[in-house]
Amino acid sequence: MGTIKNPIYHFLAGILFLLSFSDANAANTDKSLPIFDAHIHYSHDVWDAIAPEEAIRRLRELGIKRVMVSSSSDEGTQRLYQAAPTFVVPVLRPYLKRGTIENWMYDETVIPYLNERLMNYRYAGIGELHINGEQAYSPVMQKIISLAKQYNLLLHVHSDAKAIEFIFKQYPDARILWAHAGFEYAVIVGKLMDKYDNLSADLSFRGEIFNGKSVMKAWSILLERHADRFLLGLDTYEPQRWLNIKPAMQWQRDLLDVLPVEIAKKIAFENGDKMIRFYDDKKNNGKYLGVE
Numbered sequence: 001m002g003t004i005k006n007p008i009y010h011f012l013a014g015i016l017f018l019l020s021f022s023d024a025n026a027a028n029t030d031k032s033l034p035i036f037d038a039h040i041h042y043s044h045d046v047w048d049a050i051a052p053e054e055a056i057r058r059l060r061e062l063g064i065k066r067v068m069v070s071s072s073s074d075e076g077t078q079r080l081y082q083a084a085p086t087f088v089v090p091v092l093r094p095y096l097k098r099g100t101i102e103n104w105m106y107d108e109t110v111i112p113y114l115n116e117r118l119m120n121y122r123y124a125g126i127g128e129l130h131i132n133g134e135q136a137y138s139p140v141m142q143k144i145i146s147l148a149k150q151y152n153l154l155l156h157v158h159s160d161a162k163a164i165e166f167i168f169k170q171y172p173d174a175r176i177l178w179a180h181a182g183f184e185y186a187v188i189v190g191k192l193m194d195k196y197d198n199l200s201a202d203l204s205f206r207g208e209i210f211n212g213k214s215v216m217k218a219w220s221i222l223l224e225r226h227a228d229r230f231l232l233g234l235d236t237y238e239p240q241r242w243l244n245i246k247p248a249m250q251w252q253r254d255l256l257d258v259l260p261v262e263i264a265k266k267i268a269f270e271n272g273d274k275m276i277r278f279y280d281d282k283k284n285n286g287k288y289l290g291v292e
């Protein structure tokens with residue numbers, strides 16, 4: 001098409017642009033939805049670059065109302081928690097530093113570390129921890145499962161589908177938040193959710209399920225069918241990620257925008273609120289009540 005010089009065309013095109021722009025705004029009712037972020041890390045290599053108050057300011061700026069935080073080491077989580085105790089929900093990570101995700105489950109020193117932390121601080125869960133298949137039966141992981149039982153903690157698990165099944169075999173009442181929905185296909189996530197009522201999943205780093213305009217068919221069906229089980233998460237797994245939380249949040253907001261509003265609300269914050277209700281109920285003048 002050649003250049004259109006007709007000024008009326010430009011005038012009309014301008015009006016059309018304004019109309020479509022304001023239409024888009026009208027549909028974006030989700031822009032103000034509060035967000036519960038289930039997947040934040042504040043690890044040792046971020047502390048020096050971003051102070052706790054600044055990290056919290058950046059998260060709040062995105063409309064986040066509450067965050068589940070786990071860090072390598074746990075000191076990062078405690079620093080954030082001290083800065084904003086009602087904003088941060090601490091989750092205990094079994095790693096002292098980055099780089100242990102492949103072999104931590106064979107390191108017996110993890111157990112006294114977890115015991116010590118659980119005795120001195122209050123948590124909603126243990127994780128995010130990385131495990132696959134039969135590693136779920138390693139002695140360290142077995143101990144973690146028994147600690148989750150003892151302290152009534154949820155497990156934030158980055159794993160394949162097999163490990164999820166193996167954890168439920170050992171602890172049928174486990175409450176599991178499956179990080180990244182295991183990077184699994186919708187059909188597999190759906191089958192596991194059908195089977196285990198206490199299985200939820202976060203959608204962090206699942207860019208492929210939503211291209212910015214539409215949700216993959218299998219996923220839109222699953223998000224509707226199990227609308228009570230999905231949560232959002234920025235997953236600030238490395239310092240660089242802290243610099244990219246705005247576009248990551250934009251992707252999440254765009255996803256919420258195309259979902260029916262009732263489902264969007266659940267995924268944005270209602271499911272998160274529900275998931276940690278037991279943790280909030282357990283508050284006793286800020287003192288950890290320990291074993292249920």
Ligand SMILES: [Zn+2]
Pocket residue numbers: 039041128179235236237
């Ligand atoms: Zn993570």
